Amino acid sequence: AQKVTQAQTEISVVEKEDVTLDCVYETRDTTYYLFWYKQPPSGELVFLIRRNSFDEQNEISGRYSWNFQKSTSSFNFTITASQVVDSAVYFCASLSGGYQKVTFGTGTKLQVIP
Amino acid sequence: GAGVSQSPRYKVTKRGQDVALRCDPISGHVSLYWYRQALGQGPEFLTYFNYEAQQDKSGLPNDRFSAERPEGSISTLTIQRTEQRDSAMYRCASSAWTGDAYEQYFGPGTRLTVT
Numbered sequence: 001a002q003k004v005t006q007a008q009t010e011i012s013v014v015e016k017e018d019v020t021l022d023c024v025y026e027t028r029d030t031t032y033y034l035f036w037y038k039q040p041p042s043g044e045l046v047f048l049i050r051r052n053s054f055d056e057q058n059e060i061s062g063r064y065s066w067n068f069q070k071s072t073s074s075f076n077f078t079i080t081a082s083q084v085v086d087s088a089v090y091f092c093a094s095l096s097g098g099y100q101k102v103t104f105g106t107g108t109k110l111q112v113i114p
Numbered sequence: 115g116a117g118v119s120q121s122p123r124y125k126v127t128k129r130g131q132d133v134a135l136r137c138d139p140i141s142g143h144v145s146l147y148w149y150r151q152a153l154g155q156g157p158e159f160l161t162y163f164n165y166e167a168q169q170d171k172s173g174l175p176n177d178r179f180s181a182e183r184p185e186g187s188i189s190t191l192t193i194q195r196t197e198q199r200d201s202a203m204y205r206c207a208s209s210a211w212t213g214d215a216y217e218q219y220f221g222p223g224t225r226l227t228v229t
Contacts, residue, residue, distance in 0.1 A: 004156075035217065045157070045205065045220035091156050100145060100209075101170060102218060104156030 002027050002094045004105035012111045013082050021077040021108045023092030029053075031097025034068065034075045039107070040088040051075065053097070082112045116141065118221035120206050126227045127196055135191045135224045137206030144211060146189050147218055148181055151203040157220075163189060196228045 003026040013019045025034060036048040049059065051068050059066045063080045079086055089107045119138045127133050139146050145164050149157035160179070161171040166186040174180070178196075183189040193200055203225050207218035 037220075043203075044222050045207075047217050047219060050217050093156070099170075100162055100164075101147070101159040101173070102149075102157075103159070106154075107156050 002029075002032070002096055002103040004092050004094050004103055006092055006105035006108050008108045009106075010109045010111070012113060015084060015112055015114050016081050018078060018080050019082050019110065019112075021079075021090050021092075021110065023075045023077065023105060025073050025075060025092070025094045027073075027094065027096065029096045033095045033097070035093040035095070035102065036066065036075075036077050037091045037093060037104075038088045039091065045091070048077075079110075082110075084112050084114050086110060087112045118206055118208050118219055120204075120221040120224050122224060123222060124225045124227075126229060129196060129198060129228055131196055132192065132194045133196055133226065135193075135204050135206075135226070137189045137191070137208075137221060139187065139189070139206070139208030140210075140219060142210070143208035143219075144186070145209040145216070145218075146183055147207040147209075148189070148191050149205045149207065149220075151205055151223070153202075157205055160191070193226075196226075198228045201226055201228045 005024045032053045034051045038046040065078045067076045089109045091107045093102045093104045095102045121136045147162040148160040151157040159173040163183040178194045181191045203223045205223045207220045209216040209218045
């Protein structure tokens, strides 16, 4: 069974600060996938990234970066120079290889203050 | 192109009534998923289909919940004899192919309130 823990319930930062959202996962599988989704105040769920368990290379997309470390079972998400539009709830999620149901964490609510 | 659509966006119903929630996946997407999201929580898996076949319904809470996708496109999640605890956001997602390697794209959800 998969489990995803997002220990940070809410984070507030001032605009232009960097912020890291933590995600710890549990799995007994050797093949699995990890995801981040954004849920802005409007309510939709927006896909941000997917990583598979065989690729620990970090990824950068604009102001977003992701740090995947199997040694600590973590898949952390950093927003550089945060903006008010980054205010949202961010969900980390996992999926076991060979299955199709995604397990979500409880989410971290990020508030960026202007 | 058009994303996943769901209707209605909001549904208020009285306890004991049946409700049907509709999901229209992204055109051509063969896999379709239903999740339920309680306030302040992440989405929780209910069931999914590959084409018209229901592959896993282990997340359906009880036998009042059912889902179908008869032609492999639009899906309906039906809740019979609704109870107040059924109040939640019901989300549908679709992915381009079967299997684990394809990201799921979510619809806007249906907010169900049972009074």
